[in-house]
Amino acid sequence: MIPVCVGDGLAPLPDVPNAYLLGEGFASYELAGRRLRIGPGFRRHTWTQLRGAEPPLQGVTLYLTDFTPLHKTLRLRLHAGRRTSSLK
Secondary structure, eight states, rough: OOOOEEEEEEEEOOOTTTTTEEEEOOEEEEEEEEEEEEOOOBBBBBOOOOTTTOOSSOOOEOOOOOOSOOOOOOEEEEEEEEEEEEOO
16 A cells, blocks of 8 residues: 655656655655654755665655755654654
8 A cells, every 4th residue: 555645845756656846835644544744845956866876665755855965854743543743
C-alpha cells in the first residue's frame, strides 16, 4: 500500500511517479489512519537527481530543495489515532 501525499504547496515532478516538490506550506502523508505532517516547505530549485547521487527509493518521495549552506527549521508531526508526537 502506498501512502497518499497531500498539501497545498505540492507540485508533482514530471516523469517521476509518486514524487513531489514542496515549495511552501505543509504536506501530509496518510496511511492506515496515521498522518505525518511535514513543513514548512521550501523550493529554491527543481533538481532532484544529481550526478553521483543514490538512485531514488521506491514509494512516495517528497523533495524540499535549497542551496547549501542553509538554515531552516523543518517540523514533523505524527498523528496516530489519539496520540500526537512532534519532532523539530
